[in-house]
Amino acid sequence: MTTTTPADRVTSAPAPAPALAVVRRLGPLDVLVFAAWCGLASGLLEVGTRVLSRSMDPTGRLYTMSRHFVWLGPLVDLLIFSGFGLVLAMVTKRWPRRGGWLGPRLILFWAVLPVLLIADPRIYLEAWVLLAWGIAVCWAPALERSATQSRRWMFRSFPGLLGIVLALAGLVFGGDRLKQWREADRPWPPAHSPNVLLIVLDTVRADHLSLYGYPRPTTPALQRLARRGIRFEQARAAAPWTLPSHASLFTGRWPHELAVKWRTPWQGSFPTLAEYLGAHGYATAGFVANTLYCSYDTGLDRGFTHYEDYLLEGLSPVRTAYLGDLTLKALAHLVQNVGGSLDPGPARAWQESLLRLVLTPDLVKREAASINRQFLDWLARRPQPGRPFFVFLNYSDTHSAYLLPPGASYRFGVKPQSPADYQLLEQWPELDKLELPQRDRTLAQDSYDNCLAYLDERLGELLDELQRRGALDQTMVIVTADHGEGLGEHELFDHGESLYRPEIRVPLVMVLPQRDQLGVVVNDPVSLRDLPATIADLAGLGTGAPFPGRSLARLWRDPARSSAAAGAGDAVLSELASPNPINPNRGRSPARRGPLISLAEGDFVYIRNQGDGTEELFDERDDPRELTNRARAAAMQPVLQRFRDRLDQMLSSRQAFRPRDSSAAFPAPAVVVPARSGRRTGSASESLLDWDMVRVYTSRIPSRWQHR
Numbered sequence: 001m002t003t004t005t006p007a008d009r010v011t012s013a014p015a016p017a018p019a020l021a022v023v024r025r026l027g028p029l030d031v032l033v034f035a036a037w038c039g040l041a042s043g044l045l046e047v048g049t050r051v052l053s054r055s056m057d058p059t060g061r062l063y064t065m066s067r068h069f070v071w072l073g074p075l076v077d078l079l080i081f082s083g084f085g086l087v088l089a090m091v092t093k094r095w096p097r098r099g100g101w102l103g104p105r106l107i108l109f110w111a112v113l114p115v116l117l118i119a120d121p122r123i124y125l126e127a128w129v130l131l132a133w134g135i136a137v138c139w140a141p142a143l144e145r146s147a148t149q150s151r152r153w154m155f156r157s158f159p160g161l162l163g164i165v166l167a168l169a170g171l172v173f174g175g176d177r178l179k180q181w182r183e184a185d186r187p188w189p190p191a192h193s194p195n196v197l198l199i200v201l202d203t204v205r206a207d208h209l210s211l212y213g214y215p216r217p218t219t220p221a222l223q224r225l226a227r228r229g230i231r232f233e234q235a236r237a238a239a240p241w242t243l244p245s246h247a248s249l250f251t252g253r254w255p256h257e258l259a260v261k262w263r264t265p266w267q268g269s270f271p272t273l274a275e276y277l278g279a280h281g282y283a284t285a286g287f288v289a290n291t292l293y294c295s296y297d298t299g300l301d302r303g304f305t306h307y308e309d310y311l312l313e314g315l316s317p318v319r320t321a322y323l324g325d326l327t328l329k330a331l332a333h334l335v336q337n338v339g340g341s342l343d344p345g346p347a348r349a350w351q352e353s354l355l356r357l358v359l360t361p362d363l364v365k366r367e368a369a370s371i372n373r374q375f376l377d378w379l380a381r382r383p384q385p386g387r388p389f390f391v392f393l394n395y396s397d398t399h400s401a402y403l404l405p406p407g408a409s410y411r412f413g414v415k416p417q418s419p420a421d422y423q424l425l426e427q428w429p430e431l432d433k434l435e436l437p438q439r440d441r442t443l444a445q446d447s448y449d450n451c452l453a454y455l456d457e458r459l460g461e462l463l464d465e466l467q468r469r470g471a472l473d474q475t476m477v478i479v480t481a482d483h484g485e486g487l488g489e490h491e492l493f494d495h496g497e498s499l500y501r502p503e504i505r506v507p508l509v510m511v512l513p514q515r516d517q518l519g520v521v522v523n524d525p526v527s528l529r530d531l532p533a534t535i536a537d538l539a540g541l542g543t544g545a546p547f548p549g550r551s552l553a554r555l556w557r558d559p560a561r562s563s564a565a566a567g568a569g570d571a572v573l574s575e576l577a578s579p580n581p582i583n584p585n586r587g588r589s590p591a592r593r594g595p596l597i598s599l600a601e602g603d604f605v606y607i608r609n610q611g612d613g614t615e616e617l618f619d620e621r622d623d624p625r626e627l628t629n630r631a632r633a634a635a636m637q638p639v640l641q642r643f644r645d646r647l648d649q650m651l652s653s654r655q656a657f658r659p660r661d662s663s664a665a666f667p668a669p670a671v672v673v674p675a676r677s678g679r680r681t682g683s684a685s686e687s688l689l690d691w692d693m694v695r696v697y698t699s700r701i702p703s704r705w706q707h708r
């Protein structure tokens, strides 16, 4: 504080400055206390902003982090800001005038900026930076004028803020415990009710399984399983991407009834399979590898008592705070870019360790072995081991990047040989695949097969272990996939881009506990949306299940029906409202012209683009690769008209499925990533979300970095 002395008054002619103009600088202790308080307060504000903004407008709002963020985030912010405050306190001690001025402004800036970015991620980073700095510069003088009172007030309010954090933690843990109590109190299902094990292999196209005649032995374990049960030749997903497909197979609803968007959680109220089986006394649990689109965050956990998605291991908790998340991603980016140019040696090994540390487990694709372990641990530890269970497993090993975990061997075809090969596979979704040499595309296809074989082996291990524990004989096992994967057909790659067969036709195998359906094959087209009705039927819980659709059991209970002629099947719809925002095909997806809807019946599949009215008709029996569009063939007009009428009838009797405003329904991708070394564009926050979307599935760092 500036002071005057009697001597000053004698020697200086003008009067001293009035007290109001006196500027006080904060001392080192003030800075430290202020930083810690701001960390906790800002963390709580972040949580409130996340929750509030998502509840007000869920569009584009996925948390993409553990549900424990509500209490962990503020604590992480407290640590980050305390460390930051310590540094600023030391600076203030060394340079009292400059440090005392800069400290509170920097703290305020970093406390305000994340909240603004979370509140509206669509605004450009530069705008929020300017506003945050403006707020910091405006508020800091008020703090400096009443430093003593402010410090006292911070000390007094700190326990209150900590109390809020503890209360939030109590809500999360208390909610879990409440679910467990409710489950334990429910009457058990009728005697001899089977366990239900629903296994969803994320991104598995049926025609690459040796189970369906693929020449490479990719799925011997599934073949062994199918010999004990029922194999569906023409199972079709309701949507070519994860969230609507899972939501459909949990509820029996078509995607247009579910209103799911790429970055919007599913918030429907339709009863789910987990809710239904849980209400009938089943213990319910889910274990998911695809955290982005299957976690609690998306709403798919509804009805499950136990749900494991984001793991809190290593530095994962740091990601629950915005600044922590940002720091880790920036570090990972930096280390990856530097490490990519290094030759093998101690420097590369050191960087590999660093990268493993900063790329927290929830940003790296989880392996099948990890899902198996989580499930088997839960099975061994559950408090009521005799209670029948409904378990949902989601495996993501065949999702891009098509890389095996460290130590696993590539069995088929071209194997990744060089750092460039690993880089290619990691960046696969972002690349313009048509511009790549054929050898690179073959590498990707062969790697996909290798990942499939790896997944099948883990699946075999799980089934063997369940057999060893005596659980398999009381368990109904359903193995399927949420969608397939384009590997170049129709010049399309990845998924969520079309309704062509590579993305829609999926494996489906069912094994019933009594094993009275050995080796049955169902040839009719069936939709995964009928799974809830089928499972409710096979579980023998009586009539009155709340799921639309019909039990698929009719197809093997009545052999005449099962071998019925083409065209006799139930409606098998698939839908895609908008294309993959990662834009894996550089705008070539037909979904960029409008929403797609398809209907399969007998040997035919009819695809309509609701945007430009394009129609396609394929004869799947004669043309399984869907090379010839027969919509214009004169002989096909009666068939075409039948499909049109059927589709129109279905859609008119349900919620409208019309092309919406084209700019709203089909925005240009938020992030455009030119090949390999290109620069991303888009707002900073959008880039961060897309970074999540890309990195979650392209980060198999251990594999790439293991290469020598």
Ligand SMILES: [Zn+2]
Pocket (backbone or CB within 6 Å): 202, 203, 241, 242, 243, 290, 482, 483
């Ligand atoms: Zn998926």
